[in-house]
Amino acid sequence: MKVLYQTRYNIFTRKGGDTVQILKTKEFIEGKFPNIQIDINSDPKADLSSYDLVHIFNMLRPQETILFLENAKAQNKMAALSTIFWRSTEFERQGQMGLRKMVNRLISYDGMERLRGLYRYYIDGEKHEGTSRLIRKGYTRLQREILEQADLLLPNGEGEMELIQSIFEPRMSLNYLVVPNAIDAGIFKCDADSQRDIVLCVGRFEPRKNQLNLIKAFNGLPYKLVLAGRAHETQQKYLKAMQMAIQNKNVEIVDEVDHGELQKLYSRARVHVLPSWYDTPGLVSLEAAVSGCNIVVTTRGTTREYFGDDAYYCEPGNIESIQKAIIDAYNAPYNQRLETRINSDFTWDQAAERTVDGYRLLLSREEQEVGAG
Known part of the structure; x- marks a missing residue:
């Protein structure tokens, strides 16, 4: 064929x-x-x-x-x-x-x-x-x-x-x-011994992915946020708005990384956040979930179909909703049930x-x- x-x-x-x-x-x-x-x-x-x-x-x-x-x-x-x-x-x-x-x-x-x-x-x-x-x-x-x-x-x-x-x-x-x-099960897997002390967001820097509201939410949180991605030339104003919204040193923007380096980032993260305006369901959320992260995802799109009750959901336009979901996910034990289900079904x-x-x-x-x- x-x-x-x-x-x-x-x-x-x-x-x-x-x-x-x-x-x-x-x-x-x-x-x-x-x-x-x-x-x-x-x-x-x-x-x-x-x-x-x-x-x-x-x-x-x-x-x-x-x-x-x-x-x-x-x-x-x-x-x-x-x-x-x-x-x-x-x-x-x-x-x-x-x-x-x-x-x-x-x-x-x-x-x-x-x-x-x-x-x-x-x-x-x-x-x-x-x-x-x-x-x-x-x-x-x-x-x-x-x-x-x-x-x-x-x-x-x-x-x-x-x-x-x-x-x-x-x-x-x-x-x-x-x-x-x-997910590629040969690349993404949980390292149980890794030290996890950050919140991570992986994705193209653009309004749909909603990193600007995520940064605003983090200005009132004690955790460290790392945003990994790249802005297309048409989204440079959005990237600048993201940079301008950072009010303290607990938010860091890094460049897009390949899959090998991405696994290392997931291994540092306690929580992965993707507060998009819609996602179906977000490949990075699947990857993060099997790499040892609790995940915060949008209520829009097919996220509930994939993650059920094993994710923390936020309203993309509500800063307090994003904050609460991050706090709940950060303070919860790692959800191994979701890891097992993704490796079984997705x-x-x-x-x-x-x-x-x-x-x-x-x-x-x-x-x-x-x-x-």
Whole structure:
């Protein structure tokens, strides 16, 4: 089997959770199934003649996803879609900064996304047919077209699928298979002998991840906070706001680190905090939880589906809520039950198997359709 992965053009220059998801899925599928070869290509006009199927990632950038799907359909290829979906209305109106926040409070969700599309088309260099179509048709309509054309959806959780169905149903019948977000059990594990004396937050520095409110919460706490990440060039104002919000020496900002160094950081942390405006559920929260940290996570997204009663939850827009969750997590013993459950249910090995189940389902369906024809 030969599979082509297609996703946003800046997947490696603006790294995020989807970057890890793509690379780890490829790594573990190819390691576990030697007969499967996977390539990664962001060309919307790629020649698909040598591929058995296409696996596309990310409904949040429909201007690219629709082009990948249409190319697959034009070349008679089955297409799986890792949805990576949420609605960010609350974040755009409460968690954003400056003029963007003010404008977003005055217009509809589709209006917000159309404005972003205009910015991308005329200023950010995304001057192509997909962005033009987003501006003309609207964000939700373009996403609906994607759902209508995808042969199989691969959401990260039932909660993600429920959100999709609540927005686009009952007009659509959607085939899906849940593929969990996951950890690399060979890298991330608990060191019971390590000295843990910090609170850690790992992630890209941007308003959605909400590090600014986390810093504000820490100005009234006695613990040491380390924030590890990097700000994209478009988020330098946010990074500066983070730096300006630091009022004492108990908050430190360090650069993004690779997985080997990240494990060392987790081993120093008593608590890991990710107070995002939404997450599904946050790969770093999974990694931290199996590395010996109690975790504080947002109430938004699929976090409860993954962590149940074994995490400490906070409201992203409420400083006191973030503070209380951190204090509770810091003063509690390490939750080994969560570590056990993640190692049992949420590993890349399992994600690889579920993804390949989806591929086989698609190819068997294709054979049935050819036979019927």
